[in-house]
Amino acid sequence: MTRLADHLRKHGDRIAVMTASAQVSYSELADRVDRFAGGLGTRRQLVLIETRNDLSTLVGYLGVLAGGHVAIPVPAAGDHSHILATYRPDVVVDGSGVHVRSEGAHALHDDLALLLSTSGSTGSPKLVRLSRANLIANATSIAGYLGIDETDRAATTLPMSYCYGLSVVHSHLLVGAALILTERSVADPEFWELFARHRGTSFAGVPYTFELLDRIGFTSMDLPHLRYVTQAGGKMSPERVRRYATAARHRGWQLFVMYGATEATARMAYLPPDLARERPTAIGVPIPGGEFSIEPVEDWPDTSSGELVYRGANVMMGYAHGPGDLVLDAGPDVLRTGDIARRGADGLYEVVGRRSRFVKIYGLRIDLQRLETSLRDAGIPALCTDSGDRLAVVATAEHEPDEVRRTAAGAAGLPPAVVDVACVPELPKLPSGKPDYPAARTLAAAASAPAPHDGDLRGVFADVLHLDRAEVTEDSSFVDLGGNSLTYVMMSLRLERALGRLPADWQRMSLRELQNLPAPKPRRWKSWGATLETSVALRAVAIVLIVGSHVELFELWGGAHILLGVAGYNFGRFCLTPLPRTTRIRHLRTTIAWIAVPSVLWIAFASLITDDYHASNLLLANKILGPHDSMTAGRLWFVEVLVWTLIALAALFCTPAMDRLERRLPFTLAMGFLGVGLALRYDALGITMGDDAMFSLLAFWFFAAGWAASKATSAWQRAAVTAVLVVGLVGYFDEPSRHLMVLTGLALLIWVPAIRCPAGVAVVAGVIAEASLYVYLTHYQVYPLFGSHELVGVVAAIVVGVSVSAAVTLARQRLGRLGSGGRGGLPVGDEPLLDQGRSEDAVAPDQVRGDDAATARRRR
Structure with missing residues (x-):
């Protein structure tokens, strides 16, 4: 039970965790993990743990692993009712404590350690089964190619329920490095105050993270201890990769662009930083211990490309669709990615398309076929595809666009603002009778029905700040657009009317974030219906x-x-x-x-x-x-x-x-x-x-x-x-x-x-x-x-x-x-x-x- 705690304890008095108000050594962390594991008992159990980037979550998660149990990390703010209903975990750990629902009711494979959502985006109970060996292999590989050592201090910019976020935790604790735990966004000044105070050396980001970094002028910040920044969770535009790689060279840090999947525990490839400026479209080379091959794909027009297949010790044990799958043996260490790729003359791999109908939006992997099935089950025949970083949905005309948008966004786990909807008399089809997805994409983009509040909020921003509507982008915030204390008053009043409530720190929230705010709960006393700063x-x-x-x-x-x-x-x-x-x-x-x-x-x-x-x-x-x-x-x-x-x-x-x-x-x-x-x-x-x-x-x-x-x-x-x-x-x-x-x-x-x-x-x-x-x-x-x-x-x-x-x-x-x-x-x-x-x-x-x-x- 204490192997993990013993590993932590061997790093002694080195700092393991830093927060805004505390520092915890490896020895103290090991003691806390041991105590938590002891409280769960010796019989192996299935434990669902609601995650936040805080010390109690880290101790709970490590305690589950240290006790030999199987962890299901889920976001604390998310809806995980489908996981609870399907897997009926023995224990639930949330913000209020540890709740025992049953005791050892599941048959669990001896090697199984972790269950992660494969997409978390369509309400699917399909989970990725990961073993202890998977976790150690991937963490060792990541620590190796990033050169992580005891002097590193990584900020937690991604949730622990996400394989990318967990990989940061695993790789740093493996080598005795420190974690800076924070729930703050990189758009918050408080994040950078904490990062600088604790001499942070790295942080991780998905493409949207780098959009936020653009807004705050990150590349001009003075961060003398920053050693590297990693990017994964979806493809970032080549222009942005090149720009950040150039900034990294000038400012003395490195940019690692990476490629991975939950099924590979996190990482499969990385782009060496010195090649990022010249080859910004590449995913790079396989991680240490892994290898790629390219297998021909029938009917794919470019014969130099094929399906990217990965082999390595970090490949999952397989999928779980229900509790009966938790006892199954591991499959082969081969992962067919579904991505179409080619290998350049320089040995770098580049993804050029998709074989399956999966897309990645906002870091979420979305099964478009399953999404169409979910919409059909809700009585909405539709075609679903992607349009860059947006979801495109075309439904039949008897449905209202807002209804389709809400339903699709809810099923996909996406903000409504990134869903384009068109409602047409008939779904577009090719002459062969198959769905015409390019036409669906075009129809949805042309209709581009505004997300809730979009027309109102964009107009409010333009009107109050005296701008053309074209100047107000979804990534613009009030402060970015030159807002000030005079226009702040007018804007706060207008937003209060448009949104029904005034979020904290709204002046730094982008138009997209404001549009995506959930509708406020009805108040009992409607006359007291306004928030005044x-x-x-x-x-x-x-x-x-x-x-x-x-x-x-x-x-x-x-x-x-x-x-x-x-x-x-x-x-x-x-x-x-x-x-x-x-x-x-x-x-x-x-x-x-x-x-x-x-x-x-x-x-x-x-x-x-x-x-x-x-x-x-x-x-x-x-x-x-x-x-x-x-x-x-x-x-x-x-x-x-x-x-x-x-x-x-x-x-x-x-x-x-x-x-x-x-x-x-x-x-x-x-x-x-x-x-x-x-x-x-x-x-x-x-x-x-x-x-x-x-x-x-x-x-x-x-x-x-x-x-x-x-x-x-x-x-x-x-x-x-x-x-x-x-x-x-x-x-x-x-x-x-x-x-x-x-x-x-x-x-x-x-x-x-x-x-x-x-x-x-x-x-x-x-x-x-x-x-x-x-x-x-x-x-x-x-x-x-x-x-x-x-x-x-x-x-x-x-x-x-x-x-x-x-x-x-x-x-x-x-x-x-x-x-x-x-x-x-x-x-x-x-x-x-x-x-x-x-x-x-x-x-x-x-x-x-x-x-x-x-x-x-x-x-x-």
Whole structure:
């Protein structure tokens, strides 16, 4: 029972597993595996285990193998009812624990160790039977040609229920290397923070992984410990292979393109990295211990090609269709792949077609014949084929395309967005009477009925961001397309209506991912049917409080400091994204323009009709240049603080070193800036610039607190930001109500990402938040027109601001593509980081004229 645990234990105190919060040595892992195996008993059992990329799953899976049992790994979020019904496992291991259903009820072959789904895509209970010898042979071979040793640290980018994901686990634990366990996507900054912190040396990807890597500018990342990247799970385009191979050569790592199948335990071939640029269409050479042959295929037009046949110790024992097959002996170590291939003069193999009707989409191997049978059983006669990385289905006209799409997608285990459907009077046939699949492919592509939300969401993206529809691809995200905090509000409201709910971190999700979200569950209280982000709610509430306090309808101060925190929060989310450095700087530059240009234009206009502003206001530098004795010149302090803060940060992040540091340690760097802000706030650096000029530096820490909040991904990090916030607020204001107001607002920002509220409230709040920049800029000139009618003055100021916002939006649409990067209207960046301001200290110079400098600092 303990052979596997003994193998782990021989690596001693070497690190075996790393997570976001823990490190586990091989000795400790062996002890945990032994304990888990002991809890399953000595009689061999069939164990279904729900998998996640976490430590408990790894211990459970290894414990099943160590105990001599047979494992059936399945994805934790998937529907495995057909496996449960067909195989009736003795034990089920899920997130809530170990559940014994029966005990040793199955006859199991002595060599059988693992059962993996052959496709997992058509509801088929057919499983691949793999032996211990299969697992060891394949892991040994992979470790050999990748050169894995004890110094390697691989991140788990693929699920453990997938043969490719398991092969990473097996090959690294075999040689005493380490695993970085994470559920994070490569599109998440947190993945790269963890990867860099643990000095990751490799990760694995399917073709879609590399699409995500394209979106985040992976090839420009500084990953000094990265040694190689592997790709399998479907054919990647030759252009992308060549591009990543070139990037690998320039950046000092290697790209291994691989070919395999579950039936071969994972791998059958690999393309040597030094040949990837010259031969990007090849699958390469057989793995060590394996060999290929090419057998003629009847009626195949190219006689130099044939069916690719593989032989090796990693070939499966055979298939299982039910529990009775689990005791069968192994078949021959020969695998007929069904792929048509040829061998080049250089010895490299290349797949040029398929013999069987299997396709691979999204890394899933789909049996098209079985899919047609499933549709027919559901009452939908159809032809199924593939169209590149999409599934093409042609059904008869009595069915609705959406019905066909949902049924086909469900049967295939694919997102509806990748299924093209055409409904025609008769299914296309060849003159011989056989199905005409090329015609079916053409019909489905031509019809190209939009997936759920496709037309709506593509139109929403194009409308809100002022783009042509053609610019919005399925791989585009809100951030990729230049989204910012102003358009963020409008987009969140539109998506809420289109999707029925607002997913977390939606701004980084691609259009495809948004389209593929499952429909939300009906809510009992329909009136509370909208999700409103806390940052949006704070903007709306704060701008109302700002205007109301200035009009003297009530007196509730503190809104501007909350909004400065929200500005920092949006800076972290929309400017410090996983995009290339040049794109980040462009976003920062246009962010500053969006804040400064409307402000300067309004100041210039207001100066023509009032005496409110001075020339220094046009430079957004009144706090620095003065005059300091005006009752109105200090009104725009918020804009000044924000603009000059962003200018300073833009200059810093222009440097590659600072850019790399932020990508590697986003939370740590943000907390570092928060520490600098507190040092300025407590005058620990001894900087002297005059009280008014110092004001901008003193207020910076609110911005930094919001920035740190945006990068906090765990409870302890949020607690750390909250603790610093509490310390920073002690004695900052004279009024306790201000302390409470600011603490409450920023604590909500840190801990509560979104709130549920009536749909009408969400819409109103969103409109006000979207217009908050223009409300802030214009309200000083609007509310005095209404004299002592304070409530009317507040309403009028908000209405004018909303109207100006709508006019600017309309102007952007009509101006077309005048902005930077080919996008329409004004430069697209992160506009209102600004539309949060207010000058709640508009009369502060008089209020503190007699105070000493320390008191002035506390009040500000």
